Amino acid sequence: xxxxxxxxxxxxxxxxxxxxxxxxxxxxxxxxxxxxxxxxxxxxxxxxxxxxxxxxxxxxxxxxxxxxxxxxxxxxxxxxxxxxxxxxxxxxxxxxxxxxxxxxxxxxxxxxxxxxxxxxxxxxxxxxxxxxxxxxxxxxxxxxxxxxxxxxxxxxxxxxxxxxxxxxxxxxxxxxxxxxxxxxxxxxxxxxxxxxxxxxxxxxxxxxxxxxxxxxxxxxxxxxxxxxxxxxxxxxxxxxxxxxxxxxxxxxxxxxxxxxxxxxxxxxxxxxxx
Numbered sequence: 001x002x003x004x005x006x007x008x009x010x011x012x013x014x015x016x017x018x019x020x021x022x023x024x025x026x027x028x029x030x031x032x033x034x035x036x037x038x039x040x041x042x043x044x045x046x047x048x049x050x051x052x053x054x055x056x057x058x059x060x061x062x063x064x065x066x067x068x069x070x071x072x073x074x075x076x077x078x079x080x081x082x083x084x085x086x087x088x089x090x091x092x093x094x095x096x097x098x099x100x101x102x103x104x105x106x107x108x109x110x111x112x113x114x115x116x117x118x119x120x121x122x123x124x125x126x127x128x129x130x131x132x133x134x135x136x137x138x139x140x141x142x143x144x145x146x147x148x149x150x151x152x153x154x155x156x157x158x159x160x161x162x163x164x165x166x167x168x169x170x171x172x173x174x175x176x177x178x179x180x181x182x183x184x185x186x187x188x189x190x191x192x193x194x195x196x197x198x199x200x201x202x203x204x205x206x207x208x209x210x211x212x213x214x215x216x217x218x219x220x221x222x223x224x225x226x227x228x229x230x231x232x233x234x235x236x237x238x239x240x241x242x243x244x245x246x247x248x249x250x251x252x253x254x255x256x257x258x259x260x261x262x263x264x265x266x267x268x269x270x271x272x273x274x
Contacts, residue, residue, distance in 0.1 A: 008057030046140035189222035
């Protein structure tokens with residue numbers, strides 16, 4: 001039988017904490033889980049477009065097992081559904097045009113970026129003295145980079161960032177943050193030693209290679225890229241349309257390249273946060 005991606009149940013995380021109890025500027029509930037040994041360095045895990053799916057929770061569970069305190073903001077979608085059920089097309093369209101998450105816009109700051117930075121600053125505690133990590137995936141991929149405009153975010157991870165949508169022309173080359181955000185993040189890589197980790201599949205048109213090339217041009221060696229081969233006949237057996245590096249495509253097998261990519265993400269977080 002073909003193995004499946006690791007999954008988890010968000011119900012095991014208890015009830016989400018009300019936003020105001022964490023940061024008054026952040027108006028989304030947040031699920032949080034600490035390691036059994038007690039709170040550790042904080043990682044904010046942003047859901048994919050289809051909600052807090054079982055595979056997103058599976059990644060969160062893995063990070064907790066690695067010693068991190070993980071916070072998952074509940075942004076949209078249905079937290080107990082899988083990706084095929086979570087959002088109807090009209091709901092997706094509503095999310096794409098709202099000012100918080102606006103998908104149709106080139107290099108424009110999105111409202112959620114400001115709120116996410118407020119959340120990161122509120123979560124930085126004595127248990128996470130060096131700063132906070134943020135992982136964004138697909139629709140939320142670019143928000144992890146935008147969060148790094150705040151000095152408390154020291155480990156941003158962009159997995160297959162899909163905003164702005166990769167339409168023909170400049171859209172596929174557009175960096176996933178606003179101009180002011182890009183300027184400050186570039187400064188931080190130069191002056192503060194900020195490092196950014198990006199992940200994608202080689203043939204993923206949703207997270208185009210031109211976008212990663214544009215980020216490398218701006219951030220230079222501070223932008224580390226993990227690219228998995230998804231071309232026809234690839235050795236890893238990935239589908240040409242493979243997309244979700246850290247969730248759907250992971251198998252708990254060392255020969256699985258997405259499994260190895262997840263290990264590299266954990267190492268990056270530990271190097272930067274501990």
